[in-house]
Amino acid sequence: MRRPEVRAGAPAFAIDLRVYYADTDAGGVMYHANYLNFFERARTEWLRHLGFELPPMAHAGCMFIVRRMQLRFVRPALLDDLVHVSAQPVLLGRAQITVLQRVQRSAELLVEASVNLACVNPRSLRPTVLPVPLHTRLEKDVRTASEQEEQA
Amino acid sequence: MRRPEVRAGAPAFAIDLRVYYADTDAGGVMYHANYLNFFERARTEWLRHLGFELPPMAHAGCMFIVRRMQLRFVRPALLDDLVHVSAQPVLLGRAQITVLQRVQRSAELLVEASVNLACVNPRSLRPTVLPVPLHTRLEKDVRTASEQEEQA
Amino acid sequence: MRRPEVRAGAPAFAIDLRVYYADTDAGGVMYHANYLNFFERARTEWLRHLGFELPPMAHAGCMFIVRRMQLRFVRPALLDDLVHVSAQPVLLGRAQITVLQRVQRSAELLVEASVNLACVNPRSLRPTVLPVPLHTRLEKDVRTASEQEEQA
Amino acid sequence: MRRPEVRAGAPAFAIDLRVYYADTDAGGVMYHANYLNFFERARTEWLRHLGFELPPMAHAGCMFIVRRMQLRFVRPALLDDLVHVSAQPVLLGRAQITVLQRVQRSAELLVEASVNLACVNPRSLRPTVLPVPLHTRLEKDVRTASEQEEQA
Numbered sequence: 001m002r003r004p005e006v007r008a009g010a011p012a013f014a015i016d017l018r019v020y021y022a023d024t025d026a027g028g029v030m031y032h033a034n035y036l037n038f039f040e041r042a043r044t045e046w047l048r049h050l051g052f053e054l055p056p057m058a059h060a061g062c063m064f065i066v067r068r069m070q071l072r073f074v075r076p077a078l079l080d081d082l083v084h085v086s087a088q089p090v091l092l093g094r095a096q097i098t099v100l101q102r103v104q105r106s107a108e109l110l111v112e113a114s115v116n117l118a119c120v121n122p123r124s125l126r127p128t129v130l131p132v133p134l135h136t137r138l139e140k141d142v143r144t145a146s147e148q149e150e151q152a
Numbered sequence: 153m154r155r156p157e158v159r160a161g162a163p164a165f166a167i168d169l170r171v172y173y174a175d176t177d178a179g180g181v182m183y184h185a186n187y188l189n190f191f192e193r194a195r196t197e198w199l200r201h202l203g204f205e206l207p208p209m210a211h212a213g214c215m216f217i218v219r220r221m222q223l224r225f226v227r228p229a230l231l232d233d234l235v236h237v238s239a240q241p242v243l244l245g246r247a248q249i250t251v252l253q254r255v256q257r258s259a260e261l262l263v264e265a266s267v268n269l270a271c272v273n274p275r276s277l278r279p280t281v282l283p284v285p286l287h288t289r290l291e292k293d294v295r296t297a298s299e300q301e302e303q304a
Numbered sequence: 305m306r307r308p309e310v311r312a313g314a315p316a317f318a319i320d321l322r323v324y325y326a327d328t329d330a331g332g333v334m335y336h337a338n339y340l341n342f343f344e345r346a347r348t349e350w351l352r353h354l355g356f357e358l359p360p361m362a363h364a365g366c367m368f369i370v371r372r373m374q375l376r377f378v379r380p381a382l383l384d385d386l387v388h389v390s391a392q393p394v395l396l397g398r399a400q401i402t403v404l405q406r407v408q409r410s411a412e413l414l415v416e417a418s419v420n421l422a423c424v425n426p427r428s429l430r431p432t433v434l435p436v437p438l439h440t441r442l443e444k445d446v447r448t449a450s451e452q453e454e455q456a
Numbered sequence: 457m458r459r460p461e462v463r464a465g466a467p468a469f470a471i472d473l474r475v476y477y478a479d480t481d482a483g484g485v486m487y488h489a490n491y492l493n494f495f496e497r498a499r500t501e502w503l504r505h506l507g508f509e510l511p512p513m514a515h516a517g518c519m520f521i522v523r524r525m526q527l528r529f530v531r532p533a534l535l536d537d538l539v540h541v542s543a544q545p546v547l548l549g550r551a552q553i554t555v556l557q558r559v560q561r562s563a564e565l566l567v568e569a570s571v572n573l574a575c576v577n578p579r580s581l582r583p584t585v586l587p588v589p590l591h592t593r594l595e596k597d598v599r600t601a602s603e604q605e606e607q608a
Contacts, residue, residue, distance in 0.1 A: 170497070172493070172497050172500055173496060173500075174492075174497075188478075192476055192477055193474070193476050193478075196474075196477075196536075197474075205536060206536050207535065231510060231511065232500075232509060232510050
């Protein structure tokens with residue numbers, strides 16, 4: 001997966017999620033599509049952590065939709081695992097953002113994804129610019145990541 | 153499960169559905185909540201078969217929501233099973249309907265459900281009467297079932 | 305829904321869960337089948353809280369499967385709601401247990417369920433008795449609930 | 457998304473799938489992760505069409521797991537849409553295969569995916585070679601696609 005390289009030290013928001021029967025399949029492991037739900041939960045909590053909750057954002061005219069996704073499934077999560085799901089902005093545009101996300105079990109990488117999201121108007125589903133406060137807030141994080149990279 | 157008794161001979165609409173990995177869990181069988189998705193598919197195709205599709209019905213002011221459900225899980229469906237999922241109206245009110253639904257693998261009963269649905273306004277989510285053409289159409293089927301019962 | 309009455313004061317285990325896009329449907333509310341996933345999470349955490357985790361229990365020969373379920377959907381949960389999901393044992397048999405579960409948004413009841421679970425052997429899927437330590441532990445809770453009822 | 461180019465004329469297996477409430481979210485469209493379930497269904501039916509059903513393959517020591525996935529979401533599917541979901545092998549290795557998959561509504565492309573699958577032993581989850589009959593069968597299709605490309 002070609003993706004923007006991010007230093008291990010760069011700040012990434014993460015939450016812990018438990019794997020329940022609903023998340024698994026008859027192969028005895030987590031069903032691959034269900035990692036996308038885990039990624040959605042981590043992105044939502046990351047935005048909340050930054051002060052942006054979905055319903056007010058939708059009211060203000062911005063709903064995020066996934067446009068592109070690159071996924072790499074390295075090792076399967078198992079029933080009852082407690083996994084660490086992260087979200088870290090790596091690219092920012094006027095109307096879109098790319099987030100690097102990982103599922104880990106302790107230090108072990110299970111799944112990695114690069115998720116490109118566009119901001120659309122909830123009614124028309126047409127692309128629109130990110131709300132200014134969110135763009136300003138994200139710009140700082142993305143700049144920080146880039147600067148750390150340059151210094152690396 | 154106490155439910156309106158329906159004679160085996162009463163007409164029931166049914167569709168065949170395949171069990172995929174997405175429908176199963178790490179117990180090696182179909183995940184119990186996913187039968188509810190199968191039931192939704194059968195109800196939707198049954199309404200379509202009667203001439204009532206969901207988007208025009210919603211436009212006309214009626215969206216069905218599940219109010220009560222009684223479920224009995226008899227035997228599990230397995231990966232790659234082709235199951236038969238039925239829907240049969242058994243009770244009809246002005247603003248609600250009760251549907252008997254079954255999942256079978258050939259003659260073998262796997263899951264049985266009694267599903268009580270209310271018609272609500274899609275915007276307000278408030279209860280509203282069923283569209284007249286649908287009520288008229290369903291009345292015939294429910295009456296047929298009752299009459300068959302009385303004669304039994 | 306006819307269910308064993310439980311006094312409001314009886315001890316119920318509960319967890320808080322967030323409603324994400326994955327849990328909702330085009331009706332703008334939580335999809336009805338997804339409450340069953342929330343119930344599973346609450347039951348699993350309740351058992352963990354009692355000291356019983358699923359993988360060791362499965363190793364010891366007991367996997368819980370849902371046999372019967374009665375559901376009452378009172379009010380819909382909405383996107384981004386934080387709901388309170390409880391689990392409380394109300395009936396205990398040698399090889400089965402009935403759990404009363406509720407989804408609440410603050411004091412408001414959204415969904416209520418009576419869930420009957422059987423303990424089965426993970427390999428044969430045949431019914432088997434509950435592990436003694438779990439049965440002993442649950443007996444206490446169920447007795448407590450009954451006694452409170454009698455005194456009421 | 458960089459992917460092996462496949463001529464429009466190359467043979468692709470496809471099935472028609474309906475979008476139900478269970479597949480949608482509060483944004484009013486199909487939830488992005490649920491396209492992965494649709495892709496799984498198309499791949500499974502494509503293999504069945506070639507004469508390879510999952511349970512016998514698992515018995516013979518091969519279970520497919522998704523290793524990499526590149527997804528491009530172009531336009532959303534809506535409730536009650538009937539979509540066309542295709543699967544076409546584009547790269548074949550000894551122990552893996554890459555399948556190009558599309559979701560279309562009539563001629564309109566909704567989602568496109570490149571799915572890399574590995575054959576693993578169902579018990580050890582370790583990579584293993586594809587069963588010879590399947591490899592031989594797929595080789596023919598992949599060769600056909602490549603030849604058509606060269607002639608283009």
